[in-house]
Amino acid sequence: MGRRPARGHRRVPHTADVRIEAWAPDRDGCLAEAVTALVETFVDTAGASADGSMTFDVPPGPDEDLLVAVLDELIFRLETEGTLPLSTAVEPGDGAGPRVRWRTVGTDAVDLVGAVPKAVSLHELRFGRTDEGWRALVTVDV
Numbered sequence: 001m002g003r004r005p006a007r008g009h010r011r012v013p014h015t016a017d018v019r020i021e022a023w024a025p026d027r028d029g030c031l032a033e034a035v036t037a038l039v040e041t042f043v044d045t046a047g048a049s050a051d052g053s054m055t056f057d058v059p060p061g062p063d064e065d066l067l068v069a070v071l072d073e074l075i076f077r078l079e080t081e082g083t084l085p086l087s088t089a090v091e092p093g094d095g096a097g098p099r100v101r102w103r104t105v106g107t108d109a110v111d112l113v114g115a116v117p118k119a120v121s122l123h124e125l126r127f128g129r130t131d132e133g134w135r136a137l138v139t140v141d142v
Contacts, residue, residue, distance in 0.1 A: 009037035050103035060096030115142035
């Protein structure tokens with residue numbers, strides 16, 4: 001069996017809700033992969049072009065809280081603005097937490113392919129450093 005790519009994501013089988021896994025060599029890359037993994041569970045972005053952008057700073061806190069804050073922001077923007085990220089860049093922010101930059105698209109420009117996320121579950125949430133880099137495992141209520 002070959003090694004897993006240095007950076008990536010996948011949907012993990014789950015009985016009721018959506019469960020995603022993301023990995024990368026560093027924390028910021030893993031956060032970005034988690035965003036992409038979540039988006040891919042409910043929309044097909046093939047052929048979509050970004051028509052906007054947004055930047056937000058995540059408050060400092062434990063690593064798991066950072067993951068929840070970023071995914072909660074995605075769900076909030078989806079519900080209140082009808083936008084979602086096509087690409088994600090995470091970098092050091094002005095404070096102790098990271099800065100997230102999204103290239104965004106309206107939901108009217110993508111095809112719905114799954115249940116829309118409603119909330120990030122704290123049950124069995126994992127986000128941290130492993131021997132191979134960083135790994136996130138999260139369940140999202142749909």
